[in-house]
Amino acid sequence: MTISFEGQVAIVTGAGNGLGRAHALELAKRGAKVVINDLGGARDGSGASSEAAQEVVRLIEEAGGEAFAHGANVAKFDEVQDMVQQTMEKWGRVDILINNAGILRDKSFAKMDLADFQLVMDVHLMGSVNCTKAVWDIMREQNYGRIVMTTSSSGMYGNFGQSNYGAAKMAVLGFMNTLVLEGAKNDIRVNALSPTAGTRMTEDLIPPEIYELMTAESVTAGALTLCHKDAPNRFILCAGAGGYASTRLFETDGIFLPEAQQSADEVKANWDAICDLSNQADLKNGGEQTEKFLTKAMTYIQSQK
Ligand code: NAI
Numbered sequence: 001m002t003i004s005f006e007g008q009v010a011i012v013t014g015a016g017n018g019l020g021r022a023h024a025l026e027l028a029k030r031g032a033k034v035v036i037n038d039l040g041g042a043r044d045g046s047g048a049s050s051e052a053a054q055e056v057v058r059l060i061e062e063a064g065g066e067a068f069a070h071g072a073n074v075a076k077f078d079e080v081q082d083m084v085q086q087t088m089e090k091w092g093r094v095d096i097l098i099n100n101a102g103i104l105r106d107k108s109f110a111k112m113d114l115a116d117f118q119l120v121m122d123v124h125l126m127g128s129v130n131c132t133k134a135v136w137d138i139m140r141e142q143n144y145g146r147i148v149m150t151t152s153s154s155g156m157y158g159n160f161g162q163s164n165y166g167a168a169k170m171a172v173l174g175f176m177n178t179l180v181l182e183g184a185k186n187d188i189r190v191n192a193l194s195p196t197a198g199t200r201m202t203e204d205l206i207p208p209e210i211y212e213l214m215t216a217e218s219v220t221a222g223a224l225t226l227c228h229k230d231a232p233n234r235f236i237l238c239a240g241a242g243g244y245a246s247t248r249l250f251e252t253d254g255i256f257l258p259e260a261q262q263s264a265d266e267v268k269a270n271w272d273a274i275c276d277l278s279n280q281a282d283l284k285n286g287g288e289q290t291e292k293f294l295t296k297a298m299t300y301i302q303s304q305k
Contacts, residue, residue, distance in 0.1 A: 001030060003030060003224060003225070003228045004030055004031050004228075005027050005030045005031045005032035005095075005096070005228065006030070006031030007031065008031070008032045008033070009032065009033050009034075009035075009087060009091045009092075009094050009095050009096070010024075010027045010032045010033070010034045010035070010094075010095060010096035010097070010098065010227070011034075011035040011037060011083070011084070011087060011094060011096070011097050011098070011131065011135070012024040012027065012034060012035065012036065012037065012098045012100060013037045013038075013074050013097075013098065013099055013100050013101035013127065013131055014037065014038055014039075014074075014100045014101030014102060015034070015035075015036040015037055015038055015053065015056055015100065016036065016038030016040055016051075016052030016053040016055070016056060016069075017038070017052050017199065017200060018197065018199030018200060018201060018216055019100055019150075019195055019197055019199060019216045019219055019220065019223075020037075020038070020100040020101065021052075021216070022215075022217050022219070022220040023098055023100065023220050023223050023224070024036055024056055024060070024067070025056065025059060025060065025220075026217070026220045026224060027096070027224065028060040028063070028065035028066070028067060029063065029065070030224070031065075032065075032095075032096065033065075033066040033067065033091050034060060034065070034066070034067045035067070035068060035069075035070055035083065035087050036053045036056045036057050036060075036067050036068065036069045036070070037069075037070050037071075037072055037074070037101065038050075038052055038053040038056075038069070038071065038101070039071055039072070039073045039074070039101070040052055040053060040071060041103070043103060043104055043200055043201060044103055044104060044105055045103035045105070045119060045123060048071065048073075050069060050071050053069035053070075053071065054069050056069070057069045068086075068090065070082075070086060074099075074101045074123060074126075074127030074128075074130055075119075075122040075123050075126055075127050075130070076130070077130045077133070077134070080130045080131050080134045081134050083134075084131075084134040084135055084138070088138065093138065093142055094135045094138050094139065094145070095139075095142075095144060095145065095146060096145075096146045096147075096148075096227045097131055097132065097135050097145070097146075097147045097148070098147075098148045098150075098223065098227065099127065099128035099131055099132065099147070099148065099149050099150055099172070100148075100150045101123060101127050102124050102127075102150065102201070103119070103120065103123050103124075104120070104162075104165060104201060105117075105119060105120050105164060105165075106161040106162055106165070107161060108160070108161055109163040112163065112164060116164060117163070117164040117167075119164075120164035120165050120168050121164065121167065121168045121171070123168075124150075124165070124168035124169060124171075124172065125168045125172060125175070128149055128150075128172050128175060129175065132147060132175075132179065135147075136183075136188075139183070139188045140183075140186045140188065142186075143186050143187050144186070144187050144188070145183065145186070145187070145188035145189070146188075146189055146190075146191075146226070146227035146228070146229075146231050147179065147183075147188065147189070147190045147191075147227075148190075148191055148192065148193055148223060148226045148227050149172040149173065149175065149176050149190065149191070149192040149193070150169075150172070150193050150194075150195065151169045151170070151172055151173055151192045151193065151194045151236065152165065152166070152169040152194055152195075153194055153196065153238070154166045154169055155167070155168070155170035155171075155172075155173070156169070156170065156173075156194065156247055172192065173192055173236065176190045176192055176234065177234065177285075180233055180234040181285060184233070189231050189232070189233040189234075190233065190234065191226035191227070191231060191232060191233065191234065191235045191236070191237065192226075192235070192236045192237070193219070193222060193223050193226060193236075193237055193238075193239065194236055194238040194239070194247060195219040195222075195223075195238075195239055195240060196214060196219075196238075196239070196240030196241070197214045197215065197216050197218070197219045197240060198210075198211035198212070198214040198215065198216075199216060202214075210241075213241045213242070214240055214241045215241075218239065218240065218241060218242045219239045219240060222237050222238075222239035222244055223239070225237070234284075236248070248282055249282070249283075250277075250280040250281065250282055251280060251281055251283055252275060252277060252279075253276070253278070253279035253280065253281070253292075254273075254274055254292070254293075254296075255270050255273045255274055255296075256293070256296035256297060256299075256300050257270070258300060
């Protein structure tokens with residue numbers, strides 16, 4: 001095993017079941033001390049229990065590893081802070097945070113209560129924000145940190161009945177993009193995992209024979225490449241059923257229209273050129289877009305002199 005987490009401390013949220021459980025077990029197998037966070041509620045976020053998390057701790061300890069369970073609701077910052085404080089008291093550092101905890105409240109947007117929209121945002125987006133906030137200064141002081149967001153194809157591409165979930169899953173990518181810029185000088189790298197797996201979250205959506213192929217372990221193999229010492233930065237890794245791919249956000253080179261042509265009619269008339277995929281770029285920050293447009297404008301102005 002070349003990827004080792006020996007001597008490192010990891011917090012995995014929602015690690016009592018499914019993907020988080022598989023991430024935690026594999027991290028522990030490769031030497032990490034792991035905090036098994038889980039609220040232990042149902043798929044829709046109702047209820048709470050420590051049973052699943054305790055079972056994961058038992059499995060890790062039985063195999064000779066170190067772990068403890070914490071039942072923080074990731075949507076509550078004070079509970080998350082308590083978990084991180086206990087981690088620091090016990091192990092003195094936090095090298096890895098995998099923001100994995102999640103729930104579903106699916107309904108078409110027409111039928112969805114705003115409360116269900118808010119709850120899903122609170123768990124997925126604010127849960128990731130709360131946990132990241134609680135470890136951020138620790139990672140900055142250590143000059144080391146690896147954070148994984150869990151996004152979804154539902155956010156990146158859409159999925160009927162998941163406007164709340166899709167919005168939250170896309171939001172964590174926006175969160176990642178800025179953290180990457182702000183964490184760089186302290187060697188904090190932030191990546192995102194877009195999984196697809198047979199878990200309780202998807203069990204009624206996937207036929208049984210396909211469910212068997214979509215193991216959590218196949219996704220975990222990808223997840224661990226996003227949080228080891230040589231991890232990439234700002235990478236979106238998609239993983240499922242043994243397939244691995246990367247989603248990238250590209251922007252076309254676009255066009256420049258002189259002031260007299262800056263009308264809706266001209267924009268529409270130039271649609272094909274605006275959408276032309278040749279010379280598209282993977283921009284590294286928002287300013288690069290402004291810079292590109294200003295360069296085009298300046299080039300035009302110079303050409304008129
Ligand atoms: P799961 O339902 O098996 O596990 C999620 C875990 O998160 C549960 O143990 C649950 O108790 C815990 N949890 C929920 N709310 C929590 C809270 N407020 N605080 C602490 N723990 C909480 O689901 P699965 O499939 O393992 O999902 C893991 C992550 O992967 C989620 O973020 C999910 O949205 C994402 N995902 C999963 C996909 C799949 O195909 N299974 C597809 C795309 C994304």
